[in-house]
């Protein structure tokens with residue numbers, strides 16, 4: 001099997017495989033072809049890929065020759081339109097939020113796997129790019145908040161008096177939120193955390209943060225560990241409590257998301273008005289609408305005296321380790337698609353292969369997507 005690695009668009013510093021990941025695939029008897037300069041943003045040169053056993057080609061050559069194409073960002077229409085039926089794509093297509101991409105693969109009889117669909121099972125953990133990238137985001141969000149905040153994070157007893165520690169409020173204690181808690185604690189902040197899933201209370205407390213619970217959250221044991229949307233009554237109760245806690249916080253890190261849905265709105269304009277001037281909000285949910293009403297995706301703005309950073313793409317700012325984690329997840333997934341002779345095998349009896357597959361042979365394969373969009377054809 002010939003695995004192609006594309007150079008990502010200009011806004012992206014990550015690459016889907018570092019040379020160390022290429023080597024693991026070559027050891028599995030796969031052939032790896034890499035687009036010229038694909039690793040530049042992650043500080044890897046074409047020579048490093050060649051030393052790892054890859055061949056380096058122009059983009060057109062890679063597209064012509066690949067059997068399985070890997071990328072961090074979905075390839076654009078100019079790449080997709082020239083492909084033939086047997087060529088397989090593996091990327092992050094966001095099919096839960098974008099039915100059009102699923103339709104495209106069905107209509108064009110293309111086989112595509114989306115790494116954001118890896119089931120959240122014990123076996124799936126080593127392939128879970130969402131967790132990997134959320135780890136990077138949670139860490140970077142706290143560092144960015146510390147850079148924007150006009151005061152210290154830790155407490156200091158100095159000859160010039162005592163400096164009180166920063167108070168950090170974290171909304172959402174999933175993978176990014178838990179990493180943000182751990183990072184902010186290491187910097188000496190005092191932490192409070194909200195989540196709608198009561199299961200995370202223990203994890204939050206074990207990291208040294210205070211869990212603030214709003215009674216009456218709707219939880220669904222069939223949601224695969226994810227949160228579900230809340231009713232209006234709960235939302236109003238939660239907003240009021242968050243308002244009170246945000247008003248006395250120096251930093252709010254927003255990570256609350258619901259897969260395939262708009263992010264829940266947790267911080268309204270009047271909460272910003274109640275916060276101290278100079279406070280900082282980092283909104284990791286910016287690309288799905290934001291947890292804060294005045295977030296602007298991809299921008300840092302000052303509204304009501306509060307700095308609001310709307311940023312969902314921190315992993316591109318830490319391309320070396322983000323690419324390393326992404327690549328390791330991909331290699332672990334590809335092990336399911338490579339037989340002992342290095343050839344492609346598609347075993348849809350394997351739950352991870354099945355649930356990650358958007359479309360094959362003009363049919364939706366993933367049960368989760370079938371439930372969402374209907375079985376189609």
Ligand code: NAD
Pocket residue numbers: 119120121122124125128130131134171172173174175176177194195196197224225226227228230255256257258259264266
């Ligand atoms: P996510 O990015 O979908 O959401 C982030 C957090 O926001 C979640 O904890 C969610 O409960 C919370 N949230 C949603 N609506 C909210 C609201 N209105 N108010 C406050 N918080 C709200 O979640 P995620 O980081 O992808 O993780 C979801 C769960 O899956 C976690 O429990 C995680 O540990 C688990 N997980 C399991 C595996 C595995 O077993 N393989 C892998 C990764 C994650």
